[in-house]
Amino acid sequence: MFRKRSIFYFFLLSFIFKAILIFPDDLADRLLKEMDRALFPSSFIAKMRMTNHKPVKEDQSFDMIVYNKENVGALMIFTSPPSEKGKKMLLVANTIWFYVPGTSRAVSLSSRQPFMGSTFSNSDLMDSTMHDDYEPEVIAEEKIDVTDCYCLELKAKNKGVTYKKIIIWIRKDYRVPVKIEYYTLSGKLFKTMKLFNLKKIAGIIRPANYIMENVLQKETFTEVEILGITEKKDLKNSIFTQGYLTK
Numbered sequence: 001m002f003r004k005r006s007i008f009y010f011f012l013l014s015f016i017f018k019a020i021l022i023f024p025d026d027l028a029d030r031l032l033k034e035m036d037r038a039l040f041p042s043s044f045i046a047k048m049r050m051t052n053h054k055p056v057k058e059d060q061s062f063d064m065i066v067y068n069k070e071n072v073g074a075l076m077i078f079t080s081p082p083s084e085k086g087k088k089m090l091l092v093a094n095t096i097w098f099y100v101p102g103t104s105r106a107v108s109l110s111s112r113q114p115f116m117g118s119t120f121s122n123s124d125l126m127d128s129t130m131h132d133d134y135e136p137e138v139i140a141e142e143k144i145d146v147t148d149c150y151c152l153e154l155k156a157k158n159k160g161v162t163y164k165k166i167i168i169w170i171r172k173d174y175r176v177p178v179k180i181e182y183y184t185l186s187g188k189l190f191k192t193m194k195l196f197n198l199k200k201i202a203g204i205i206r207p208a209n210y211i212m213e214n215v216l217q218k219e220t221f222t223e224v225e226i227l228g229i230t231e232k233k234d235l236k237n238s239i240f241t242q243g244y245l246t247k
Helices: 002-020 027-039 122-126
Strands: 043-053 060-069 073-080 088-092 095-099 107-109 134-144 147-156 165-171 177-183 189-201 204-214 221-231
Touching (some): 027 134, 027 147, 027 204, 073 122, 095 122
Antiparallel strands (some): 043 221, 060 073, 147 165, 177 189, 189 204, 204 221
16 A cells, blocks of 8 residues: 555656646747847947967967847957957858958858867857757756756757757846756767856846866866947948958
8 A cells, every 4th residue: 555655646746846847838938038138239249358278288368359230240350369360250141251361362161160279169159149040948947056047958940050959057037047068969968168257248247257168178178258248239231241351
């Protein structure tokens, strides 16, 4: 009798647990769009610094200015070190172009290629939104340290994206991510990013620091620091063209 009751209570608790995990149909879409906006405005100019940390090698830093206009494109201009100053990257129509001063034309790059030898991919830093490339689903409510989060699983909408699957923990209060896991096309965990140092940037609370780690390369990681963001709704479309790269 005791065993039968135990089995009954086990199934009852399983049913209750599953019922608790039923979320509104549109919650995942809303959370992903809110997260995109919590990281960056739809149209902005940002200053950022990226530093590569590798074993037995001196740290390497890059300063960049990023111009972004949603549904139009993203332009990144390197301002330092001197050896990289003036180089430009352009994301438009799902294609990334790279221009080196003094050359006649830009060359196309793979979105999956490491960005300037870092643990970030080109698309990680050039594409500021996820909701247009991934189908989200809320799979849990969890704590990261002491922070209440929604856990989202993102599945790629098309084969052209860099990652087949992404898992994101989004803070319930500010709607910013605290941890992101990136999976390869074969389904293996590839990279992990942590976002921290919340500050009021461009009017709302956003993470100012990101650290991306490659799980296969120990002690190798890249940190990005957001030095400033200005919402800029009147960016001209002409700067998001290949012709602008050579100016």
